[in-house]
Amino acid sequence: MLSAVKHLHTHGIVHRDLKPENFLLASDESDSEIKLIDFGLSKRFTNKHMHTVVGTPFYVAPEVLKGDYDNQCDIWSLGVILFILLCGYPPFEGNSNKEIFNHILHQELIFDQKDWKDLSSGSKDLVSSMLNKDPA
Numbered sequence: 045m046l047s048a049v050k051h052l053h054t055h056g057i058v059h060r061d062l063k064p065e066n067f068l069l070a071s072d073e074s075d076s077e078i079k080l081i082d083f084g085l086s087k088r089f090t091n092k093h094m095h096t097v098v099g100t101p102f103y104v105a106p107e108v109l110k111g112d113y114d115n116q117c118d119i120w121s122l123g124v125i126l127f128i129l130l131c132g133y134p135p136f137e138g139n140s141n142k143e144i145f146n147h148i149l150h151q152e153l154i155f156d157q158k159d160w161k162d163l164s165s166g167s168k169d170l171v172s173s174m175l176n177k178d179p180a
Contacts, residue, residue: 045125048080049118053089058114060094061085062121063103064128089115101144102134106177109145116179123174130167131159135175149177 045067052059059066061082070077085098095111098104105120107113127135135153138144153175155168 045078045080045122048078049122052080052086053115053118056089057083057086058089058094059083059086059118059121060098060108061100061103062118062125063100064125101141102136104145104148105179106149107179109149114179119174119179123171126167126174127171130163130171131156133159135171 045062048067049059049062059080061084062080066080066082068079068081070079087094093112093114095113097108097111099108099117099121103121103124105113105117107120108117124134124136136144136147136151138147153172155171160168
């Protein structure tokens with residue numbers, strides 16, 4: 045997944061809607077390639093910041109919600125995906141999009157001990173770095 049996003053960013057494209065559903069396996073083989081799909085919200089990235097609020101609620105970066113972002117918004121989304129892969133649920137939840145967005149913007153990242161106790165400190169550090177509310 046990281047390689048696919050790095051490839052996009054290297055070619056000046058930001059996806060803006062990364063989520064597990066947008067990654068597919070090319071075959072049933074255990075070493076299958078992972079394919080990134082659904083470029084409907086993607087955009088050619090220039091040095092200018094983007095301002096359109098887009099993306100899927102659980103995966104959208106705080107800077108996107110604030111309306112001033114760059115390609116780093118994809119790193120946040122990958123961090124959410126990694127968080128879910130490691131513990132089974134998203135880092136910021138809510139009963140409505142408004143509540144989810146409020147939590148993304150204002151709630152601290154929490155690693156519930158019962159779900160994260162067997163995971164390495166390195167995995168927590170990586171997730172924390174990817175889910176930093178200040179992309180700079």
